[in-house]
Amino acid sequence: MFDNTNPYTLRTEVVGGITRYYVAFMDGQAVLRETEVPRPVYLEFLRFVKVERNFRRSDERHIEQSELTDETLYNRATHPPKSVEETAFDSLQNERLRKAIAELSEVQRRRFVLYHEFGLTHEQIAKMEDCTFQAVAKSVKAAESVIKILFK
Template sequence: MEGNRPKRRKDKYNPYTIFEKDGQYYVSFKDGQGVSHKLEISKALYDTFDAFELNDLVYLNVVDRHIEQSEVWENTLNMRAMKKSDSMEEIVFRKLQTEKLHKAISELPEKQKKRLILHYFQALTYVEIAEREKCSTRAVEYSIHGAMQSLKKFFEKN
């Protein structure tokens, strides 16, 4: 191939090739009879073809990496569809742990409790909490760290 061509993974379904030679942009392709053609195109059209190729590559990578490649049989689908229910012991244990956590949080100082809840249960960042409370990010971080240490001590003790 002549000229500078963008580095791409070869795809048998791509009917054209783009390249640049001596500051000019070209697209080459074969017509229905298998005759090769080379046309000069504008920079804008070259960039558009290039963007299309990149988008196609992104899609092909998604298919290769994230879409399941193995065969899926009916029994496999049924196994995945049915969520295994937790045993009664697991349900009771989780409920007791949740109650214990709520008791530990309720014993925290008000400011630590509020910041811990905002961070872990409402998914706010330190910066968002600091802006909301009009204080420094470091103060929020220190407060939440202190709350976590208090909770750790509570769980070690109980």
């Protein structure tokens, strides 16, 4: 991607009917330097500015088209973006769910998150916590019941 910062500035000055051409730039120590240049060099800098500008515009025009692959078009068609209302509703629901999970006891919260967020089975959680499968299943079921009640 093209960097919009211009490393130099150009200016002209008319003194006694004679046009002088200047190029200003920052040197390696970040000190602004300005030097007088002959007209052909100044015109070459101007040409370069136009080429840069055209390149930037071309890049901006083609950036969207470069992202239109078959896969992205398929994804757009099969998974249209959510509306603002849907996004806001989902955000509110997620906030309610976070609050409901926070209301659970430490054990229920941990087991609920391991089961639903991390996709672990009851057996895997029981092995991690050195308890029975039934204890984990009962704890997750109780957590789900509390969350359902809080959502109503």
